[in-house]
Amino acid sequence: MSAALVDRHAEISTQAPIAPPSPSATASDGDPIPGLEDRSVADEALIEPVESLAATIEPELANAPPEIQSQLETWADLHGLSTTLDEATREVIAMQAAVSLLLKATLYEWHHRRSELPALSGDTRAAFQAAASQLGNSAFDECVLDDIISLTDSSDRDIVVDERTRLMDSTQPAEDIGWLYEAVVPREHRQTLGQFRTSPALADLVQSWATSGGDRVLDPGVGAGSLSSPLHPDWDLSTEPDHVDGVDRSPLSVLMSTTALTLLGQSHDPYQADFFDLQPDDLREPVNAIVANPPFAQGSSLRASYKQRVNAYFEDVTGIEISAQSPLYAYFMFHARTAFLSVGERAGFVTPWNFLATQYGTALKAFLRETCSIEAFVKFDTDVHQSFSNADTTTLVTCVEARAEADSPGTIRFIRVEADVDEGTIREAIRDGQQGATEWGYINVVEQDQLSPAANWQTRFNPVPIDTNSLPTLSEFCSVNVGKSCGKVGFFCLAQSDVTEYGIDAEHLSLLVRKPSIVDGYDFTDDDWTALRAADNPVWLLDPDELPSVPRSVHEYSAQVEAGTASPQNNEGLHAYLWDGVAEGNLTGVKALDRRTYWYRPVRQPAPRVVVQYCARDEFRFILNETDARILNSAYGLYDVTLDDQELKAVLAYLHSSVGQQVIQRVAGARQGDLSGFGVTDLRDLPVIDPRELDDETVAELADAFDNLCTAARCDGDTEGVRGRIETVLQRGTDIQ
Structure with missing residues (x-):
């Protein structure tokens, strides 16, 4: 394990050390089962028992013993939740606990049917503890979720335990488990760490490109195991890939992937660990390929001390200056290549496409350019291909092969997918797609060594067929400026109802187009403004001339309001509005107001053409x-x-x-x-x-x-x-x- 990073992991959460490899299902050649088709069990019948148990768990969390409260705070921090354990956080943790019980019961039943464990008894916690000891399977290890489940009555738990055979009927358990987790954990509570389920089609594309028969595959950030699940779930046992090492910080994610891969007969070892703490010596054998859908977490969402140390570590390892704004997935890509990939081995990464154009992406592009043959970037049009359920992002698949520094890179294919197309066609495009438009998108072939890391690589998906060097710039015909800040939108931008309520004279107002999104089309007319006013949109900007009776400083005026000494004189409606705004709107904390000649008048700027x-x-x-x-x-x-x-x-x-x-x-x-x-x-x-x-x-x-x-x-x-x-x-x- 990396001595440089082992202590950093502890700063995020208190976790068990990397679990020793556990016995798991060993893959062997199998025959297709006649008549067996892909079956999903993702429906309301799977959600209802989970929600029912969670409803009984959540009230218990507020009154849990202090030692459990402390563990819950650590758990919340690990999963990007509020450590204040507010009601919303307690509801999420209760859902996670119910899902955990269902998965452990399902996994236990799988082993029981193979005569490896006795029948599941009424005391499920004791049964799971015995399974952990007997099998050495870390998925059965205890965490705080087991503690809070034990606070409920057995009759409530039985509602979930009785559903343990439902998942066993699925031929795509990774998809169904991921679907269940997204169904019961609201998006806003998965957003911080960027936890989104990978679609089966995208998972198949990444795995089939990066791996081949007999590969040992590393899946960091394994989640529910979608990327490393066998491609042919209708086979009794699968040999694709030969073995999977799944890594995740969350005990629940380890349980999800272990359950899915076990049900599919996929040989695997689970590792509960921060991926950055994992080194090749921690694995049983070297891996041959990597498939990864790492967390999309932005750098700003990570604990500052952790982020600083991780950033410093990878700057030292790569010899590249790395922006502190880099998202978490960038460090996954650094670590995957430097620690685990040997020359000639492949990796497929599923990430947002942002790094291709942002300043923080410069270091990552330079790293990939110098250490890999970048075979392809595949961008998916979100209007056509929903790669992630509920994720507001443009999906990018990065296909790389590790190369020696002395080897010359070849070409990169920038592949734009803007229509439905099967994964086989995209794989062919990655392999030897020709330059130009296709029935489903576009392929742009670029020499890798001609790309500057500082350039915007997103533009390579839409090559401009003209030379713009001879064209003038927009600034030759006009001045270009951003609109002025009003400092407090809710106070300075008024709807007609506000104007009418206070009786503010029109001489103190200017017309406003609040933002471009309220305009339909490509022109904005007086009729459009009138229609927005009738719909009570904020179409007025508070814009009075100097008011002698109102102090220029908002702090001075606030003091008068607080003391009750500010009194309206002329323009009573305007004065009443200013009074109420200062009394109720906390305007003294708005720095933009302090920089003005008069706090109540935004910086004036003419209407743009x-x-x-x-x-x-x-x-x-x-x-x-x-x-x-x-x-x-x-x-x-x-x-x-x-x-x-x-x-x-x-x-x-x-x-x-x-x-x-x-x-x-x-x-x-x-x-x-x-x-x-x-x-x-x-x-x-x-x-x-x-x-x-x-x-x-x-x-x-x-x-x-x-x-x-x-x-x-x-x-x-x-x-x-x-x-x-x-x-x-x-x-x-x-x-x-």
């Missing part, structure tokens, strides 16, 4: 603003536009074309989830067409096409047809081909 969203999942919209509405810092604005209306619309038509959107994606980077976005400097430097260099007919056609695009969007019409026309005009009337 174009409103630009800086984050998007698919299309970035440039919204023509036909009103006097201002924006806040939730959007960018184009100001001081030097183009006339037709020329500006021609540029907007280009920006909403497929070519324009590809150019935008070239400069955009990854944000949270599957969002991408760009900074204000990126927007200023965005290459665009120069309408002043085009003939009048082309400009007029593009401007007319943009008007048609706006109309089609409002009428739920055929925007794709309009875009096609824009493409035709661009190809005919410009140098863009």
Whole structure:
């Protein structure tokens, strides 16, 4: 075990040391069972007994003995839950305990049917303890979940125990166990550590690419065992892979994967450990391949002391400066390659695609580029392929083969999957897919040594077919700035009902487009603003001139309000609103208010000619603003536009074309989830067409096409047809081909 990291593991949680390998089902050749098809048991009948038992456990947790309370806090910390043990946390732990009982009972029954254990007695805890001793199987080891289950009556536990044969009927237990866990543990309580179930199709793709018959496979962050489950569950026993070493910090995850792999007849050893503490000598034999869906946890969600030490450790191991913002999955990839993969061995990683574009991803890209042959990056369109249930992310499969430093790398295939397609087709694309569009997506073949780690690799999935070096930048035609911060959105952004309630005069207000997402389509008119006002959206920005009777400092005014000495004079409605806002809104803690000449007036900025969203999942919209509405810092604005209306619309038509959107994606980077976005400097430097260099007919056609695009969007019409026309005009009337 790594001496450098063994103590760091203890800083996160109190866990048992790495469990010794336990006897488990040994795979052997088997014959397909005639007539047996894939069977799932994922339905409400599996949830109901779990929820029923959890409902009896949860009230007991609030009054549990102090020693159990302490263990519960440690458990909550380990699983990314609140250590204050609030009601929501207690409900989650109660669900986990009920799932644990079901899995242990199922695993026990499997061994009983093979005459390895006696029939399960009424005292399930004693039976599980005996199984742990007799079999040496760490999945039966006790944790705090066993303590809290013992606080319930046996009749309540029997509701779950009696369901132990249900999972045994499943031919895809890893999928069903993962489904059950997601069904009873709300997404927000799995989000911190990024715990999301891998779809069977994606698991099959990763495993079949990384492994071959006879491989010993390492599955760090094993979860329910989806990635390392045999590919052919309708066979009595499977030889794919030959053996699995499953690693997870959570005792419950170890139990889930052990149960699933045992039911499938997959030879395996479970290891309850922090993956970073695991070294090759801790395993029975060296592994030949790695499949991993590591936690998606962001660096900010990890304990600072732990993250700092892990970061320092891998900087020392890799010799690369690693950003402290790196997510947890990056360190999994560092450790997998440096500690476990030998030259010629493969690994498949399932992660978000963010690292390809972010600054923190530079170190990881440099590491993979220098130590591996990167065979492919496979990106899945979230609208078509739901790789993870309820996960708000764009999925990336990274396929690598360890190589010697002296070996020359080959090509990387950037594969975009945007339609339903079988895994075999994707595997063929990874192996020798040819450059260009396919029926289901796109393949871009790039020489690995030509890629700079500092570049945005996400753009390689959407190669731009034009040279933009000769195009002017957007800043040549306008100024580009982010909207001003109001400091306290709920106070300064008012709906009509607020204005009416207080009787605030219009002279103290400015029109507002709160954020781009409230605008449907590509233009914003006075009628749109009026409709938003009628729907009681926040369409007013509090924007008064100096009020002599109101102190410039919010702290001074707050003191007057508290003392009851501030009294409305003129503009009673406005004064009443300010009074209530300070009395109820805790405005003294808003630093932006301290930097203003008058705390009650946001920094003034004219209405932008174009409103630009800086984050998007698919299309970035440039919204023509036909009103006097201002924006806040939730959007960018184009100001001081030097183009006339037709020329500006021609540029907007280009920006909403497929070519324009590809150019935008070239400069955009990854944000949270599957969002991408760009900074204000990126927007200023965005290459665009120069309408002043085009003939009048082309400009007029593009401007007319943009008007048609706006109309089609409002009428739920055929925007794709309009875009096609824009493409035709661009190809005919410009140098863009």
